[in-house]
Amino acid sequence: MPGRRCAITRAEDYTVRIAGPSAGPPFTRAVLDVAGAVLTWPVLGPTGLPAAEIHDVGQAQQWLWALYGERTAAAVDAVASGTQAVDLTLPEQPTALADTAGRLALGHWAARWWPTSHLDGIPALEPDVLGLELAALTHECQQLLDESGELEGAELLEEHLAALDPLIRWRQSAAPPRQLDGVLRLIDDAAGSVGLDGETLRRLRSALERNHTSAAAPLDLAELSPRQQEFTLTAGSLRTATGRVIARGSGTNDWCRYPPGFVDAAEDAVSWTAYALGAGRRIEVEVVADIAAPVGGVRLAAEVHVDGGPPNRVPLARRDDVWGGRADLDIPASTTPRIEVGILLPGFDPGPGADDRAAREAVRALARHRLGVAAAPHDSGAAHPDPFLAEIAAASAVEEDF
Template identity: 35%
Template sequence: MKLDIESGLWSSGRLTEPAPLVAVLEVSGAVLSWVVDASDPPVITFTDHLRADWLWRVVGEEGHVAVVEALRDAADGPARGVDLPGVAVLPGSTDTLRRLAFGHWLRRWWPASDRDGIAALDRAVLDAELAVSTVAAEDFFTDDTLDSDVDALLAPHASALNLLSTQGDPRVVALVDRCRELAEDIGVGWDGAEPARHRSDYALAAGAADGSRSATAIARGVSTVSWTAVPPGIFDAAEQTVDWTVVPAGSSVNCLVQVALCGPDHPAGIAAAVRCEDYRGTGVLDADGHAALRMHGADGGELPESRAWNLDWSAAEVAIGATGAGEPQHVRDRVRAFARNRLAAVSDSRLAAVSSEAYLAEVLAAESDY
């Protein structure tokens, strides 16, 4: 093992893959990272190596001592790489942690899409199994971390899990029974839990986007949602799911945006923006994924309809979510290919190794395809 320091943190390597391809798990004193479609050992980045009292389980007792002593000595000298010959991640020692990291990856990056035919994962079932698995790995969470919060995994889903347990699937019933016991142990309210609100709860209250969608179109086009720019569980993960149309609105124009949805959460309040030449429009989506963006010039004045007819709208850019975020299309394509292969492997009884470590939410999604 070789440790290098970057931004003040010692690490066993460096991953160059973008976020949608990396499964990450924060344990006590360190963050472990894996590329989801590769089989390499984790990259270990120490946030506080003295708090990583689980390290002997991963590199052996002698390896643990070697890491602590090497980083202690390195603290007294100039920052440089540290070679630790004979220290390596023991085979199989991080399998449980990798599965946990992968479960959190499923929550954030699973590319559910009605258009692409990639089944969504039941969030309540996934979070329930993650909660149980996190408790089983408690030796790695002697400190509170972002990924050790079992309460946050269970509390939003008690009502949904109770309902699912009445549908007769023995696998779900067993999982819910375990979660009910766990909730009692950690003090999470269960039987009187209020159901979590989902996108459908907001649909009737959401008004139509300002502007007539039947108006004469000055221009129209499509765009794609960048996954790293938006929260999970809202948008269809396919390409070109953003439809936009420029229409007259009085003496000015609006850009009407509609984004395809595929998830339990609602998009209300997520930013939407359009730019064409020197003109821009900004606003937020409503609960149905619609927005009406009034177009303005650099001087703040509205874009006149007469001028709008003469703009080259083929160069227009429409963005959803945080500005400056994004990933190349080939990354999204790679994640979709991985997801399809994963579902196929989970449903193939000949691939017992994949099926045995799959999450129940994956199994249910694979079964729903048949």
């Protein structure tokens, strides 16, 4: 099979672009900041070489040849120097660096966009476990990074060290994931390269000097999954005791309008009910919260449009497992209103985007597929990239619940 044809062009601001697949909504793109450029892979499309926006060709030359090959590196240099756009065929098989970089970008995507949902049965990924694997991959991708990228890798390692002891015990269990040993050795190497030390890292170095079968306390994989609190929906407690229901429905759960961890990712996580209270009209909005949603001083809001009119903001407060709020609306008593409700975090919200329901459903399908692969991580015949350690732990925790 021939490699993908690609255009290399220069924009008016002198940014050089290596064209890639057409962009979708932000939650369908895996993005990696590297020395002199930003690389982008489609999460839902075929894996391979990324698209690139190169703002510093001199910096990028340290990795372009290793990622795309010498012909592409030379073409980028020529286009940056004033040559007209170049069309060429990218290599058919990604290089080892491209594979690792794509995996690192996908891991950052999972940290931001993984569609955790109690309603849809998609478990959360343990952030410390994912963070340690990202630190290992960052160290493996040093050739791509500038000083800020290398610093980010060191910060990831320090921030997520809490998961290291369970990972060491997992390595010493009867059936550790096949990539775990390599991840731990990269963590050890990364820690040494930045001068990190401590009791946990010393235990890691000692474990790596011994066989996998060394005696260790048994590992409960629940240690590698987020704590699953009892999930009891309190929906309905906001609702007015008196009043006639004039309309109800589901709102839009646009993942881009609030940070991760606030809202259950299910499409039907947002619901609303409009009431007639005498001559007045009131809307009550309820949103299923993510189990890890922050509660201190941060409030979501519902954006309510009535019959296509200007937005009304309804502040939402966190109550157990639901964000809820109510507001009076100006609706003529003689009409049945057309109401649209979206959820956002004021100050974070980039504004409503296109209707991306199909893309969100495709991401949920991808998450379920990856969890299915993760449930059988030792199937060496599976034609899939290795799942992340956090996905394997999440899939195992789901199996133990049944």
